[in-house]
Amino acid sequence: MKAIQDYYPEELSHCYGCGSQNEHGHQIKTYWDGDETVTRFTPEPYHTAVPGFVYGGLIASLIDCHGTGSAAAATYRAEGREPGTEPLVRFVTGSLKVTYLKPTKLGPEIEIRGRVRELKERKVVIDSRVLVDGVETALGEVVAIRMPADFGKAV
Numbered sequence: 617m618k619a620i621q622d623y624y625p626e627e628l629s630h631c632y633g634c635g636s637q638n639e640h641g642h643q644i645k646t647y648w649d650g651d652e653t654v655t656r657f658t659p660e661p662y663h664t665a666v667p668g669f670v671y672g673g674l675i676a677s678l679i680d681c682h683g684t685g686s687a688a689a690a691t692y693r694a695e696g697r698e699p700g701t702e703p704l705v706r707f708v709t710g711s712l713k714v715t716y717l718k719p720t721k722l723g724p725e726i727e728i729r730g731r732v733r734e735l736k737e738r739k740v741v742i743d744s745r746v747l748v749d750g751v752e753t754a755l756g757e758v759v760a761i762r763m764p765a766d767f768g769k770a771v
């Protein structure tokens with residue numbers, strides 16, 4: 617099964633969180649599981665906040681790219697199109713909110729499960745849950761905005 621990120625064109629695959637071309641990044645992969653999207657990631661020992669627990673910034677980063685990937689996947693699905701077909705669907709993060717419910721154990725695989733709360737042409741809101749060993753440790757909200765064609769050119 618291919619992940620939504622496997623359909624990103626090479627020139628848009630340098631993101632630290634989800635770019636397959638970024639050898640230093642997380643290279644996350646987002647898949648459908650029924651009506652939810654799922655990303656799984658096993659943290660390294662250096663992803664530490666305090667010994668034994670995962671750094672919150674890593675969790676935020678995973679929620680971020682899981683959210684933008686889920687937004688793209690959900691848009692293709694809503695339009696009845698295969699991922700990667702033209703016109704390409706591209707999202708960036710407009711806002712990112714993370715609520716840390718309890719410490720996230722460092723070692724086991726982290727699972728992030730996303731659901732579409734709102735889907736419009738230019739704006740998709742994804743709610744995510746972060747789970748380790750079946751324990752919900754954080755919640756995320758990503759407002760994903762369709763990437764403008766001139767993204768970054770005006771700055």
Ligand SMILES: CCCCCCCCCCCC(=O)SCCNC(=O)CCNC(=O)[C@H](O)C(C)(C)COP(=O)(O)OP(=O)(O)OC[C@H]1O[C@@H](n2cnc3c(N)ncnc32)[C@H](O)[C@@H]1OP(=O)(O)O
Binds near residue numbers: 624633680
């Ligand atoms: C093929 C695969 C490729 C794959 C591409 C891979 C990319 C991976 C991305 C990884 C994630 C990142 O780190 S991305 C990098 C971090 N993010 C950024 O740098 C984004 C910087 N910000 C911007 O460029 C801009 O502010 C945008 C694009 C986000 C929005 O500008 P805009 O396009 O002019 O938006 P605008 O018309 O005003 O608003 C459209 C709708 O979005 C809402 N909206 C706009 N901004 C926000 C916001 N910050 N928070 C909440 N909501 C917002 C508006 O209320 C409105 O909702 P309504 O009234 O319609 O309801």
